[in-house]
Amino acid sequence: MGRERLFNAAMLLALLAVPLLAWGLQEPFIITLATKVAILALAGVGLNIALGLGGLVSLGHAAFFGIGGYAMGTLASHAQNYEPLFSWPFLFEGSNQMPLIWLTAVLASASGALVIGALSLRTSGVYFIMITLAFCQMLYYFAISWSAYGGEDGLSIWVRNEMPGLNTLDPIQFFAVAFGVLCLALWFSARLARSAFGLALSAARQSEERVETVGLAPFKLRLVAFVISGPITGLAGALFADLNRFVSPTMLSWHTSGEIMIFVILGGVGRLYGPLVGAAVYILLEHLLGGISEYWQIFLGLLLLGMVLFARGGLIGAPVGSGGGA
Amino acid sequence: MKLLKSLAMATAVSTLALSAQTMAAQAETKIGMITTLSGGGAGLGVDVRDGFMLAIEAAGRDDIVVVIEDDQRKPESAVQIADRMIQSEKVDIMTGIIWSNLAMAVIPAATAQDVFYLSPNAGPSALAGKRCHKNYFNVAWQNDNLHEAAGAYANDASLKNSFIMAPNYPAGKDALTGYKRMYSGELAGEIYTKLGQTDYAAEIAQIRASGADSVYFFLPGGMGISFLKQYADSGVDLPVVGPAFSFDQGILQAVGKAALGIKNTSQWNKDIDNAANAAFVADFQAKYDRLPSLYASQGFDTANLILSALDKADVKDQDAFRAALEAAEFDSVRGDFKFGPNHHPVQNIYVREVIQEGDIFTNKIIATGLSNHADAYASECKM
Amino acid sequence: MSFILILEQVLNGLQFGVMLFLMAAGLTLVFGVMGLINLAHGSLYMVGAFAAAAVAGLTGSFLLALIASLAAAAAAGALVEVTVIRRLYDRDHLDQVLATFALILIFSEGTRWLFGSFPLFLDVPAYLSGPVTLPFGIQYPLYRLAIIAIGLVVGAGLFWLIARTRIGVQIRAGEADREMIAALGVDISKLYTVVFALGAALAGLAGALVGAIQSVQVGMGEPVLILAFVVIVIGGIGSIKGALVGALLVGLTDTLGGVFLPRLFALMLEPADAASLGASLASMLIYILMAAVLLVRPSGLFGGSA
């Protein structure tokens, strides 16, 4: 385990060093890029709890990513237009305070995860992949036609939401917020993996029969895992929407689910820092290849294919060697 | 061959820009173009870019740098590229976005950071009305204009009971609102289809049963092609009217004879007789080996507008440059071109008919739907 | 709400269902026999359509175009199977999803590189175009009837192949127990290539048939891919019968839902809201249907193993 912990620490330090360096060189865009890596890694960490620890292949995590985004969009748009969101039981005109927005995003995506999880976990294998995809598509089509919040045109927020004590408009400070939340999530998922719940959940992934025989219900374990995993991806959705100051149905599309899954697989499924490495590599590829040619996505496709076929344990598996896992 | 040429040119330009980034010479004007160059909707972005670069290269100025990037039709990619262009490459002017949802994601933030945005295509109603901005100009039209002209034409052609149809998304609702704003007849039916729908058999059956005397539809890209082919094959021969989006050069060849004779509204066509237009059509065909579409004409006009303003003022002096843009003293392919108070064009919108010249399908102007038409949101705009 | 309109809509639903069956049959076959999730199946649909458009453009014959679509898709399928898919059989669904997700990127942008960024022309042949009057006075496009006919013929051929021929026996055995048929001396790798190419050919044919009345453009395969997955999940993965029933069910639900839901709401709400609420619910309908089926039968109507 030692080598993996060293590698993880190096990755985290790199993610911290790059924007600080860019801040010194007055290169704000690199800071924004690093913030995007931190936020998408957070979305991956959320999925990795369900996918890496619990073995739940969910192709619908964009649903929570989108719910988090729209939670932010709804509150912030009402705040900026001074229209009350609801007047009963108290007059509430939305808010542009990040803590309250995060809380709403977490609660909304947790309840979404509870409903979708309770229904989807009755199936398994490919059917589970497809039913999570179905729920995600349902939300996607709903968002497109829900004209109250921009429908397919999406919803733009003029000014990034505020964080008490920080000026979130300054890229480096917003990076600090995103980086902090990512570290918190990584610490939490590390503790979770080693906790009693983590042990039982991982056992359910390996042998459902064994977990039943010791008297623990796999369905409950997986549902709780889903309800923990959803809000973390939802929180990432809220932060992502704040990064772009824009929310749109594309956050809910199955392509987004696919991309979040790519972050986890690229880094190495079940690897604690897998999503961080996966997100960083994917975004770097998208950024670097983007300029090369009009048909850059062919190269992206070839690289992804090569990684899946040859880097068996994902990008962390290769340098750190096998072993490890949850 | 032409693909490789435009590919090489695009790479050359962007690598040139990347290298030029380090020594940001003061005299230089930097233009950032974000448009869709991959995926299903790439045809529109390629046309805008080719039209734009045709004018820039014709001017032969060495103090203009153009950075071109692909937004993959994804709002978050467009925002990310826009942030880079504004924050790190310090562009003075931005342009290129095709789709309304990407425009809404990028333009408000860009204009708020003192960057001029000249839209060659997307003209969402919000940016023409309450949320207009002094740094935002639209060179093409406001999204409703072509639909309003179609409504006006329907009255002239005494169509009394039209069946109208659009996808179930904001631009679709704007389209039918625009049509109804000018149309004075009855509505035999108003239906919204699923975005990206490819099979319209059910809708055509409803049209057949509705007793309408004409059909007005707004279905951009592949949706329009599918509908037109299935409509032609269905034996329902009610006259069809549509906006230019389903009848421009890139789409017409894929629809073929199913589109012959169909009326559509557009602010541009290749047979508008003025010197600039004739030269544009000839030069475009010579350089890119294909007829220009209305998107190419919009890209070309946007470039010439910038060039005319640069002749009169330095882009760093924003007020002077804005005045130069508002004056719009350049010979547009549409003839005389002027802006309304909310920086949206006040222009003629023609009615075209699809014809066949040799084995190429194209359009010819048959009437003027609306002349000197401004958009309906100008009054809400307080700059 | 005339009776004729209802009948016409049912025919539309059937035609859409039959087309979905061509797509779903290949998908469920590949998963049933090789246990592989192939997200790139939609790209083979696109390859078929582009091949047909190209050949129709050169030769002007629709028949040659259809044959070309079968051949091109089968060739592309076999090539992809030998180079990439073969390495994925023993990998878990995760790696299969990512690898085939990458294949979508390669196919889409590769096709755009070869054929350019604009939609291609592919039209219904003269002898099949225009409407024909059916009993009850329904005017219905001849070409759509042709699609229903071709689809049913191909479907029957597929059932015959699975039930009666040697390859069919091997396919059914492979679905039951992959290790067993390897032990029995069946050349597994050849069988897998054949099955994959067969699935690809079916998708290519569907692409060509539909391409004539829809738009042949990059990315046309993706919305159909999602529908095909919904179909095989409802029908039960691995079961051809399930794919047929699922396809017809989804075809009818999507078509009739799109027509009747807005009218249903129009009784309650005023037109504009009814239209957009109806349309949005209609687009969500098949996903609601799939979730409902899975809740009642967690492995599909005719589903075997998950």
Add this chain to the structure above:
Amino acid sequence: MTNPVLKVENLSKSFGALKASNDVSLDLRPGEIHALIGPNGAGKSTLIKQISGGLRPDAGRIEVLGRDVTVLDTVARARMGLGRTFQISSLAMEFSVLQNAVLGALGARGRAFGLFRNVMRDAALLETAHDALSRVGLQDVAQQRTADLSHGQRRQLEVAVALTLKPRLFLMDEPMAGLGASGSKELTGFLDALRQEAPILLVEPDMDAVFALADRISVLVYGAVIATGTADEIRNNPEVRRAYLGEEELA
């Protein structure tokens, strides 16, 4: 004789034409080892699966400690103290031996929703786990990955995990399979002592172990119990001899 810990009454289960369990009735008394023998395919595993809750019988009742469990699932029956080992070992292969044992102890505790504290530093769980491992002789391979264990060691780990549940009765499906002569002898001694802790329903083809251990033996042939009795009664029962032992001369 106090009332039985486990009572099975008229249990029937058929798969199409095959009657896997044909009106089976048997019970398990405290402090007893009740062996279940029969030729392959007699329906022993199907019977075990129905008792443990993995399979729902077509007819009949199952009672554990006086409570009807016929409709309860595996998890509920396990919580009532039904410990089980599997014929084909079903363990968490990626885990270490100790982690599997701790999983058992966690199951015994019942609440698995501790999200923060490191489970491998939970003194109570570790004590139960180490105690069970040492009783089956696996304490010195505690840190090894289960996947790297020998087949015999995995059988021992199955028993150990069952022990951590502190069950009120054991269902053991061929625990001796794959153990060498010495391993079987050792486990036989261990089970002999274990019966005081909780009675054992033992399915085991190894005749020496069965006759050495079992207080009572039931013989299952084609899904039906043809005889139940002490080792001697079974050995001399003509029906058993004909249907099952046949020419094999008994030691």
